[in-house]
Amino acid sequence: MFKSLILIILFFKFCTSLDTLTTNKYIKDGQSLISKGNNFALGFFSPGNSSYKYLGICYVKVTPQTIVWVANRNHPIIDSSGVLSINQYGDLVLHDSNNRPLWSTNVSVQDQVTTSPVAQLHDSGNLVLVQDNNKKVLWQSFDHPTDTLLPNMKLGLNLKTRINTFLTSWKSKDDPGTGNYCYKMNLNGSPQVFLYNGSTPYWRNTLSPGNNVSIATSSSGQKFFFVNNQDEISSYYSDDDPSIMTRVVLDNTGLLQKLMWDDGVHQWKEQWSTPRYQSDKYGHCGSYGKCNPDNINRFECMCLLGYEPKSPRDWYLRDSSKGCVRKNSGLSMCKNGEGFVKLEHLKLPDSSIDAALIGTSMSSSECEQACLTNCSCTAFTSMNTDGKGTGCLAWYGELIDILQYTDVGSELNVRVDATELAKYTRKSKRSLSKKRKLAIALVSIAVPMFLVSLLAYIWLAKKKKTKVKRKVHKQSLNFASTRGSFEGHELEDGSTHPDLPIFDLSCIVAATENFSPTNKLGQGGFGSVFKGQLSNGQHIAVKRLSKSSRQGIEEFKNELMLIAKLQHRNLVKLLGCCIPEDETMLIYEYMPNKSLDSIIFDHTRASFLNWKKRFEIILGIARGILYLHQDSRLKIIHRDLKASNVLLDTEMNPKISDFGMARIFKEDQTQDKTTRVVGTYGYMSPEYVIFGQFSTKSDVFSFGVILLEIVSGRKNCDSYQKHPSQNLIGYGNYGEKIELWI
Structure with a gap:
């Protein structure tokens, strides 16, 4: 008799769900296996327009349905139902309605009497079969992926179990069967990961050479790991923020993509993909050829130093398939005065063909000498193998699949004759x-x-x-700064503001570490802004007026007077000032998320700013402007509203700053005129730029430009070459759909 656990699951009809399957539980039609964190579900699905059914794992919170693993990818269920059970040998087995086996874990637990296997779907998306008594893992889906690599899923060879983990594409969008493309680690020479089309290399990703290696690198909120020791040779990645959903998928066309789920727009956003260009493909420039994709107006292929095209005619016609050969100089390359030429910023050549790691603790000169004494050695490189030692990797045959980078990559020493x-x-x-x-x-x-x-x-x-x-004396700012004390300062109307302290210069110098460059937050027309920390632990931002600044004492006094009088949650808070002799400084509350432009125009940071938060920022800016124009005791026209003058606090709340150009209107005044037009082009209204007329409408115009920038992710001053207009506003006026960069 079978001790069976039967599972019939339909993804679209969840009645009840379990996070653990045991022999004591019986799951009927319409039930499902759900991970504890409700991230993944196991059940049956029909891909695309197919009528066949497959057992697979998908995201619970992602619509449309996204499959990350398929059990019976080459053996579909052709009728209406399927059954998943744990048989008497402890195997998970999938049957169709005629009880024909379609898929099995094939582990066969020997002591089934004392060990009751349990199937669990982890919150990482890993389906695991474990022994109930000792929690030993008998089988896991992470060891048998299909086309998707999830965080912490390893790609490579487990030297103990001999399980080789790799990705294979689907046949088509409607058929999850094993396709033509495979993403697999090649262990010959130095470990590399290849993307194959059948058995033909299609693209190659280099890793680090050497044994006993455990290397981690970070990039944009993610960590990438490479491990090479006595237990395994593998690579994998993890996300710093576990709430972010990412995956690497190999599609049926041979495109390898890194995708991240954007919950704001309910779409998978591409972070990178390869191969995208002709130069990305394996061996595009042939043997001894180097590919430089930055050669826009020239042929992207060129021969290495000392080599020439094997077929000049084909090379002239931009056919580099035959590669390059060594120039015939009449000199041999064996102990005849030859040497090495160093090439920098390269993707190293394929090390799976006639290449070997000849040392793990050799200096560069020792590596060069070892290669020089071997007449078959064509090139070498010195690479870090374990964070301490230096490995020597040498090539003894053709050099193929070399790519030239701009400012990254490795060094390669190529052998040339005398x-x-x-x-x-x-x-x-x-x-x-x-x-x-x-x-x-x-x-x-x-x-x-x-x-x-x-x-x-x-x-x-x-x-x-x-x-x-x-000038300071003439304008009667009447500031007094003494050691450890301060007085009130005189405003334009003769009153003083009791809550605005005057900081001693020594206090500001200590807070900013003598205005250290490492504490510099940014720079504008007024001068520089530095981050500081007072003795009580409070973080501050110090705006230091440059001596060469376009803004002078008048603007300084104007900003000091206005912000001291204005109090609103969407206006930056002024903590005090410092005026030692000819210095002029304003001390503000510190905004940890800096200015709005530093986020919305940065594609990486902007991807974490969902539409809800963008809308809240827009409303916050609008509230601040409404307060200036209507709700404050003074009617203020800012005149320099732009994304860089909107600061963001810890909670991403917007705060309008920089009131050096602002002007006060009388209660019944609607507009004013000036011969000195100030502000930032692209944000200023036409009537202000042309005629010098400004009013509350001028700020509203600037706000509209900021709104467009927040929504589109583009700068107003970006160039649109295909359109008569050269800015974002004009681009929209020509009836074009603005492409979102977020």
């Missing part, structure tokens, strides 16, 4: 000589100019210092 080595050395010396001559010429010109400029600067600084002192 003739090519001499040419390269002479060229390097000429280049170095030119650089030296240029440097000497620049120094001989720069030093006298520097001395003259320094003397002129000292003279102007003294003159400006005297002028500023007179």
Whole structure:
């Protein structure tokens, strides 16, 4: 008799659900296996337009349905139902309605009397079969993936169980059967992960050489791991934020994609994909060829130094399939004065063909000597193998699938004969000589100019210092700054603000670590902003007016007066000021999320800003403007509203800042005119730019531009080459659909 656990699951008819399957539980039609965190479900599905049914795992909270694993991918259920059971041998077995086995875990527990297998669907998406008494894992779906790699799912070889984990594509969107493409680790030479089309390499991803390696790298909220030791050779990734859903999927066309679920728009957003371009494909430039995808107007392929096209005619016609061959200089490459030329920022050549790790603790010179003494060695590289030692990886045959990067990648030392080595050395010396001559010429010109400029600067600084002192005294700011005490400051109407302290310079210097560059938050037309921390632990932002700033004492006084009088949750809070002699500084509350433009125009950070939060930011800015125009005691026109002047606090609440250009209107005043137009082009209204007329409508126009930028993720000043207009507003006026960059 079978001790069976029967499971008939339909994804669209969840009546009851379990997170653990045992022999004591019987699951009827319409039930499902759900992970404890309600992230994944196990059940039957029909892909696309197919009428066949398959047993698989999908996301619970994602619509439309997204499948991450399929059990019977090559043996579909052709009738109306399927049955999943734990048989007498402890195997999970899938049967059709005629009791024909379609799929099995095939582990066969020997001591079934004392061990009762339990099936669990973990919140990671891993279906696990364990022994109930000792929790030993008998089988898991993470060891047998289909087309999807989930966080913490390993890709590679387990040296103890000999299980090789790899991805294979679906045949089509309607058929999850094993397709033509495979993403698999190749252990020959140095470990690499290949994307194969059948048995033909289609794309290659390099890893790190050496044994006893455990390397972790971070990028955009994710960690990538590579492990090479006596137990396993594998790679995997994890997310810093477990609430974010990501997956790597190999589709039926051979495209490998990293996707992230955007809950705001209910879509999977692509983070990266490969191969996207012709140059990404394996061996595009042939043997001894190097591919440079940045050569837009030229052929992207070029031969390595000392090599030439094997077929010049085909190469001229941009057919690089035959690759390159060594130039015929009449000299041998074996102990005949040859040497190595260093190439930088490369994707290293395929190390699965005639390549070997010849040492794990060799210096670069030792590695070069070892390669030089072997006449078959064509190239070598020194690479970090365990975070401490340096490994020597050498190639003994053709160099293929080399890609040129701009500022990343590895070094490769290519063997060349004595003739090519001499040419390269002479060229390097000429280049170095030119650089030296240029440097000497620049120094001989720069030093006298520097001395003259320094003397002129000292003279102007003294003159400006005297002028500023007179201006401060003349405008009667009447600030008094003494050690450990302060007085009230006089506003334009003669009143004082008792809650606005004057900070001592030594306090600000200590808080900002003497205005250290590491504490610098940004810079604008007024000068620089520095992050600081007071002795009581409070974080502050110090706005330091530059001596060369377009804004002067008048703007400083204006901003100080206005913010001191204005109090609103969507306006930045002024904590005080500091005016030691010719310095002018304002001290604000610190905004940890910086300015709005630093988020909405950064594709990585903007992806975490859902539509609800964007709408809240828009409403917050609108409330701040309404307060300035209507609800405050003073009627204020900001005149410089833009994304960089909207700061975000810890909760992403917007706060309008920078009131240096603001103007006060009388209660019955509707507009004013100026001959000095200030602000930022792209945000200023037409009547203000052309005629100098400004009013509350000017701020509303600026707000509209910010709103468009928040919604589209594009800067107003971005160029739109295919359209007559050169900004975001004009682009929309021509009836075009604005592409969202978020």
